[in-house]
Amino acid sequence: MLFRKQAVALMTCLMLYGSALQAQDGKMELSVEKIMRDPKWMGTSPSNIFWSEDGKKVYFSWNPDGNKSDSLYSVSADGKNIRKVSPQERRNLPSPYGEYNRAETKKVYEKNGDIFLYNIKSGKPQQITNTVERESSPSFSHNEQKVVYIKDNNLFAWHAANGQTVQLTDFRKGRKAAGEGKDAQRDWLKEQQLSLLQIVREREEEKEAQQKKQKRDAPNRPKEIYxxxxxxxxxxxxxxxxxxxxxxxxxPKNAKTAIVPNYVTSSGYTEDINTRTKVGDAxxxxxxxxxxxxxxxxxxxxxxxxxxxAEQPAYLLEKETNTSAAKDTTDTKAKKTEVRxxxxxxxxxxxxxxxxxxxxxxxxxxxxxxxxxxxxxxxxxxxxxxxxxxxxxxxxxxxxxxxxxxxxxxxxxxxxxxxxxxxxxxxxxxxxxxxxxLTSGKFEVSDLRISDDKKNWYFTANKAHPGEKHFYRMPLQGGEMVQLISMPGAQEVTLSPDEKNLAIRSSTSNRPWELYVMENKKSAKPKQVTESLTEEFKSYDWREPEVITFKAEDGADVYARLYRPENPEKNGPAVVFVHGAGYLQNAHKWWSSYFREYMFHNFLADQGYTVLDIDYRGSAGYGRDVRTGIYRFMGGKDLSDHIDGAKHLVEKYNVDPNRIGIYGGSYGGFITLMAMFTEPDVFAAGAALRSVTDWAHYNHGYTSNILNTPYTDSTAYAKSSPIYYAEGLKGALLICHGMVDTNVHFQDVVRLTQRLIELGKDNWELAVYPVEDHGFVEPSSWTDEYKRIYKLFEENLKKEEGDKI
The missing domain is CATH 2.130.10.10 (YVTN repeat-like/Quinoprotein amine dehydrogenase)
Structure with a gap:
């Protein structure tokens, strides 16, 4: 055991100074410190792609020089003349968002809180409003003679012919004055006053006459709506x-907002952050x-x-059926006719x-x-x-x-x-x-639009493979789907205004996003515009993880990314990664939003670990049954998919069943806790990052979809919340959480910590990050967190003898 501790200490030392190491052949040697630096060390991919209104240029945000922030660049439609846009040109550009007239000769948009009308042929904007207040949501009237927009929560119309602005609505906070509404008590008092007092009658008549006169004199005033x-x-x-x-x-006035304390502030005082209600609140x-x-x-x-x-959800009808003996049948019928x-x-x-x-x-x-x-x-x-x-x-x-x-x-x-x-x-x-x-098959379509000539659809689909996204054209009435771009991975396409050219952001699983331009023809060849990667990033031979499938216990096909060591050890160690968000896809063939984790998995594979990254039940990209497979039981099929993944590693990839770890953040942290608490013999160690520990304390919009509400479906919440299963912990558990997490509140792990203390568990530790929200920002925090994760796996998944340092 002493040798093992010395080995771990030496490994930690090498990690601390790993950023200075280079292999003799010039290939970069990975370390946690290198991976978790400011991402600009990798190079910055182009983003925010949009075309000039005349279709001659593509604009995009980019940072090839590694500056503090991105700059705006442009390139011609043929991929030539790439250059940084001057501040003056940038300020004069119309917003890329807005609405066009039918002929697409004019565009109306909001910029800096004002409304502009842009003439596409002349390239000149006309400022319609110039106020301190914000005007927003501009659009053309149907006859295109007016620009309609919102100001102060009311609707206004600007007439192009004469420049006149007309207010179309008059929404007012509060209630109508007594007697003008439907308040019976106030109406009665008013009638009493009118019948008893002549002066009141006379003044009321005078007031009504004045109001009628004003209405005659200004007939176009909008109705006051309280x-x-x-x-x-x-x-x-x-x-x-x-x-x-x-x-x-x-x-609702009675909704209770959760508070997140912020301890590290410029004032020196703890400051409260108002966040959100909890699921099931008003x-x-x-x-x-x-x-x-x-x-x-x-x-x-x-x-x-x-x-x-009035159709009630099935889970409520089941509940009523189970308790019908204690309920009045007429009351049940009444509930079934309520308008939802x-x-x-x-x-x-x-x-x-x-x-x-x-x-x-x-x-x-x-x-x-x-x-x-x-x-x-x-x-x-x-x-x-x-x-x-x-x-x-x-x-x-x-x-x-x-x-x-x-x-x-x-x-x-x-x-x-x-x-x-x-x-x-x-x-x-x-x-x-x-x-x-119009489309059918075991795939999904998204990002639909009809072509300007009204003859075709354009859209994205994962028809070729669930882990690939390609751009298609299809006749308007349905028919053959024509894949327009042959590049691997995924493409995000922005059509030029005349639809003759495509601006494409494309990536693969081991190459981040780059910008390409191409003619809108199937046979055309994309031309790469940007080269964003640094020499340091390119000096490492990044793995292209294999996208595999394995069978779940219920027969479903589960997709996953697999990372393998160059020379896998017989009965070697493995790590299972759990992506966050629940409804998200990560076992795909394009650059992952989990790029730090992707690089960490390359590092783990270099250290002899096999890594499996699973698109479990509840993930995106695989249709309705996979999407809803976690309904009323989070920690059910989504967790069993990971158990089946671990079995697959043992049966096919020579992994030791006693040397498997698991980790993930957010939803991934939740699954890690459920795994460590309810399947303690499968995973020897787990790292739960920014984890939900009790779904009754998460938000309403996300959680009520899947588990309904705690007071209507309490069983679903009890089944799905790790805090109820903490007594099952056997393996080594690391918990990491940001203290100013406004999504999954720090309170989640505080409550779980108390539960573990009361249960007398001592095989866990908690690392807190005082300045981090749900998504970490500081490289130092990322580095500390992942050094702890790596240490956890090294201490618990590597053999006591023969460790490779």
Missing amino acids: IDDKAVNSINLSPDERFITYQLVNR QATYEFFVYDTQRDTAFAVSMKDVAGI PTVIYGPYWSDNGKQAVVVARSQDNKDRWILKLDPATGKLTVLDRQRDEAWINGPGIGYGPGEIGWMPDNERVWFQSEESGYSHLYTVDVSSGKKKE
């Missing part, structure tokens, strides 16, 4: 300018309104007659301005409806209902522009759905309700 203390969102003007739709948000409610300017009235759009609105709270998004108008659809989501996360809206009556007609007893999600299945739209015939709406088990493209006829699937 919204109490609610917030107003999503204000939209109809194409005929008769209707204004809006959303009112009622935020949530905001939403109402959708139509203001009919012709009738001068506003009314709420109701979901009460929409098919399925929903959020309505939109509307989205056809290009001819004649028809509108909205999208609604139930706040219990089980339903999404696409509905035709009659704005004059508020009537909703169901065009499509997607029901998922787990929760609605998936690529492209959203609620905003770019996730639903109209076909050129103005009769059909396009959208994405997981109806087939994978997220695919559909259309539905708004008159007949006929639905058509």
Whole structure:
């Protein structure tokens, strides 16, 4: 044992001075210190790609000189004349975001809180507003004679012909004065005053006459709409300018916000950070309104007659069935007819301005409806209902522009759905309700757009392999999907304004993102524009991890990245990495957002470890069944996939079953804790980083999707939370957490720490990082954390004799 401790001490010493080491052949020798430096040591990939409005240049952020921050660069469409953009040119550029008119000759956008109108042919901007207040969300009116925008939570229109600005809405906080609303008590008091006192009657009559005169003199003033203390969102003007739709948000007054103390501050005092509520706390409610300017009235759009609105989630019906003997049956029936709270998004108008659809989501996360809206009556007609007893999600299945739209015939709406088990493209006829699937297969599509000539679709899909993303073109009515780019890995494509050229960000699993340009033709050859990697980074032969599959215990195929030592030891050690976020993909063939972990896995392989990085149940990229495989039991199939992965390492890759470790951050930290507590004989050591320890203390938006809420589904939370299983710990456990983590609060590990103390466990340690949030920033913190992880594995997974130093 003494030899083992001396070996570990020597290894730590080598790690501390490893940044000075180079192999004799000139190849860089990895160390934790090298990997965890400021990422600029690797080189900085181009990002934020956008085209000039005339399509002659591509702009992008880049930092080839390793400066403190990125600069703006440009390159011509043919890949020549790359240069840094001058500050003056940068300031004069229109925002890359905004809205075009139909002919795409003009663009309206927000910049620095003001609204601009850009003439694409002349290249000259016209500033529409210049105020201290922020104006936002600009768009063209349907006749393109006005620019409509939001200011102070109200809708305004600027008339291009005369430069006049008109206020279209008048939303006011508070309530109407007594007698003007529907308050029975106040109305009664007013009537009493009017009947008893002549002077009151006379003044009230004079006031009413004055108001009528003002209305006659200024007939175009918008109606005063009082919204109490609610917030107003999503204000939209109809194409005929008769209707204004809006959303009112009622935020609960009794919601309790969690506090994160910040100990290391410039003031020298501990300062509190307000963060979020916890899952199941009181949530905001939403109402959708139509203001009919012709009738001068506003009314709420109701979901009460929409098919399925009262259908309760299956888990609640199961609960009712299990306890029906103790309940009154009439009460159960009443509950089943309750209208579930929903959020309505939109509307989205056809290009001819004649028809509108909205999208609604139930706040219990089980339903999404696409509905035709009659704005004059508020009537909703169901065009499509997607029901998922787990929760609605998936690529492209959203609620905003770019996730639903109209076909050129103005009769059909396009959208994405997981109806087939994978997220695919559909259309539905708004008159007949006929639905058509345009893409199909065991793959997913995303980032849809219709070509300017209205003949084709462009989109991204992982058709070739779940771990590859390619850019496709397909006829508008469906048909052959043509892959336009042949490069391996993944491509992020930005079309030029005339759609003749592509700006492409491309990467592979061992090469970070670079910028390419290419003609929009299948046979065209991409031209590389940037070379971002430093000589130091290129001096190491970075592994291209093999993407493998293995069978889970229930027969499902599980994808994973595999890193192997050059000369694997028989019965050698292994480490299983667990990616975070849950719904995220990491066993793919492009550059990982977990680039530090990728480099650490190369380092571990150099030290003799086999590393497995699993896309477990709940991960993205594999369709609905994988996405929802963790419903009501996090730490179920997602954990068993890692157990099966460990078995696969033993059976196929000569790994010692007693020398397997596990680590990960966030969701990965949660799985690590569940593994160490509930499968203690599988993993000898684990490092849990920024871990959720009790899902009842996480946020509502994420957690209620998967586990419902603690007071309606307490069993799901108990099954899924590591803190309930801490007594099962056997192996060596390292816990690391940032103290100003505003996502997974430091309180999570404090509570778990107390639990471990009370259980008398002594085979664990806690490392805290006083200045770090959920995502670490400081290289010193990254270095300290990963030195501890490496030390944990060296001390617990390497043999006591024959250690290689």
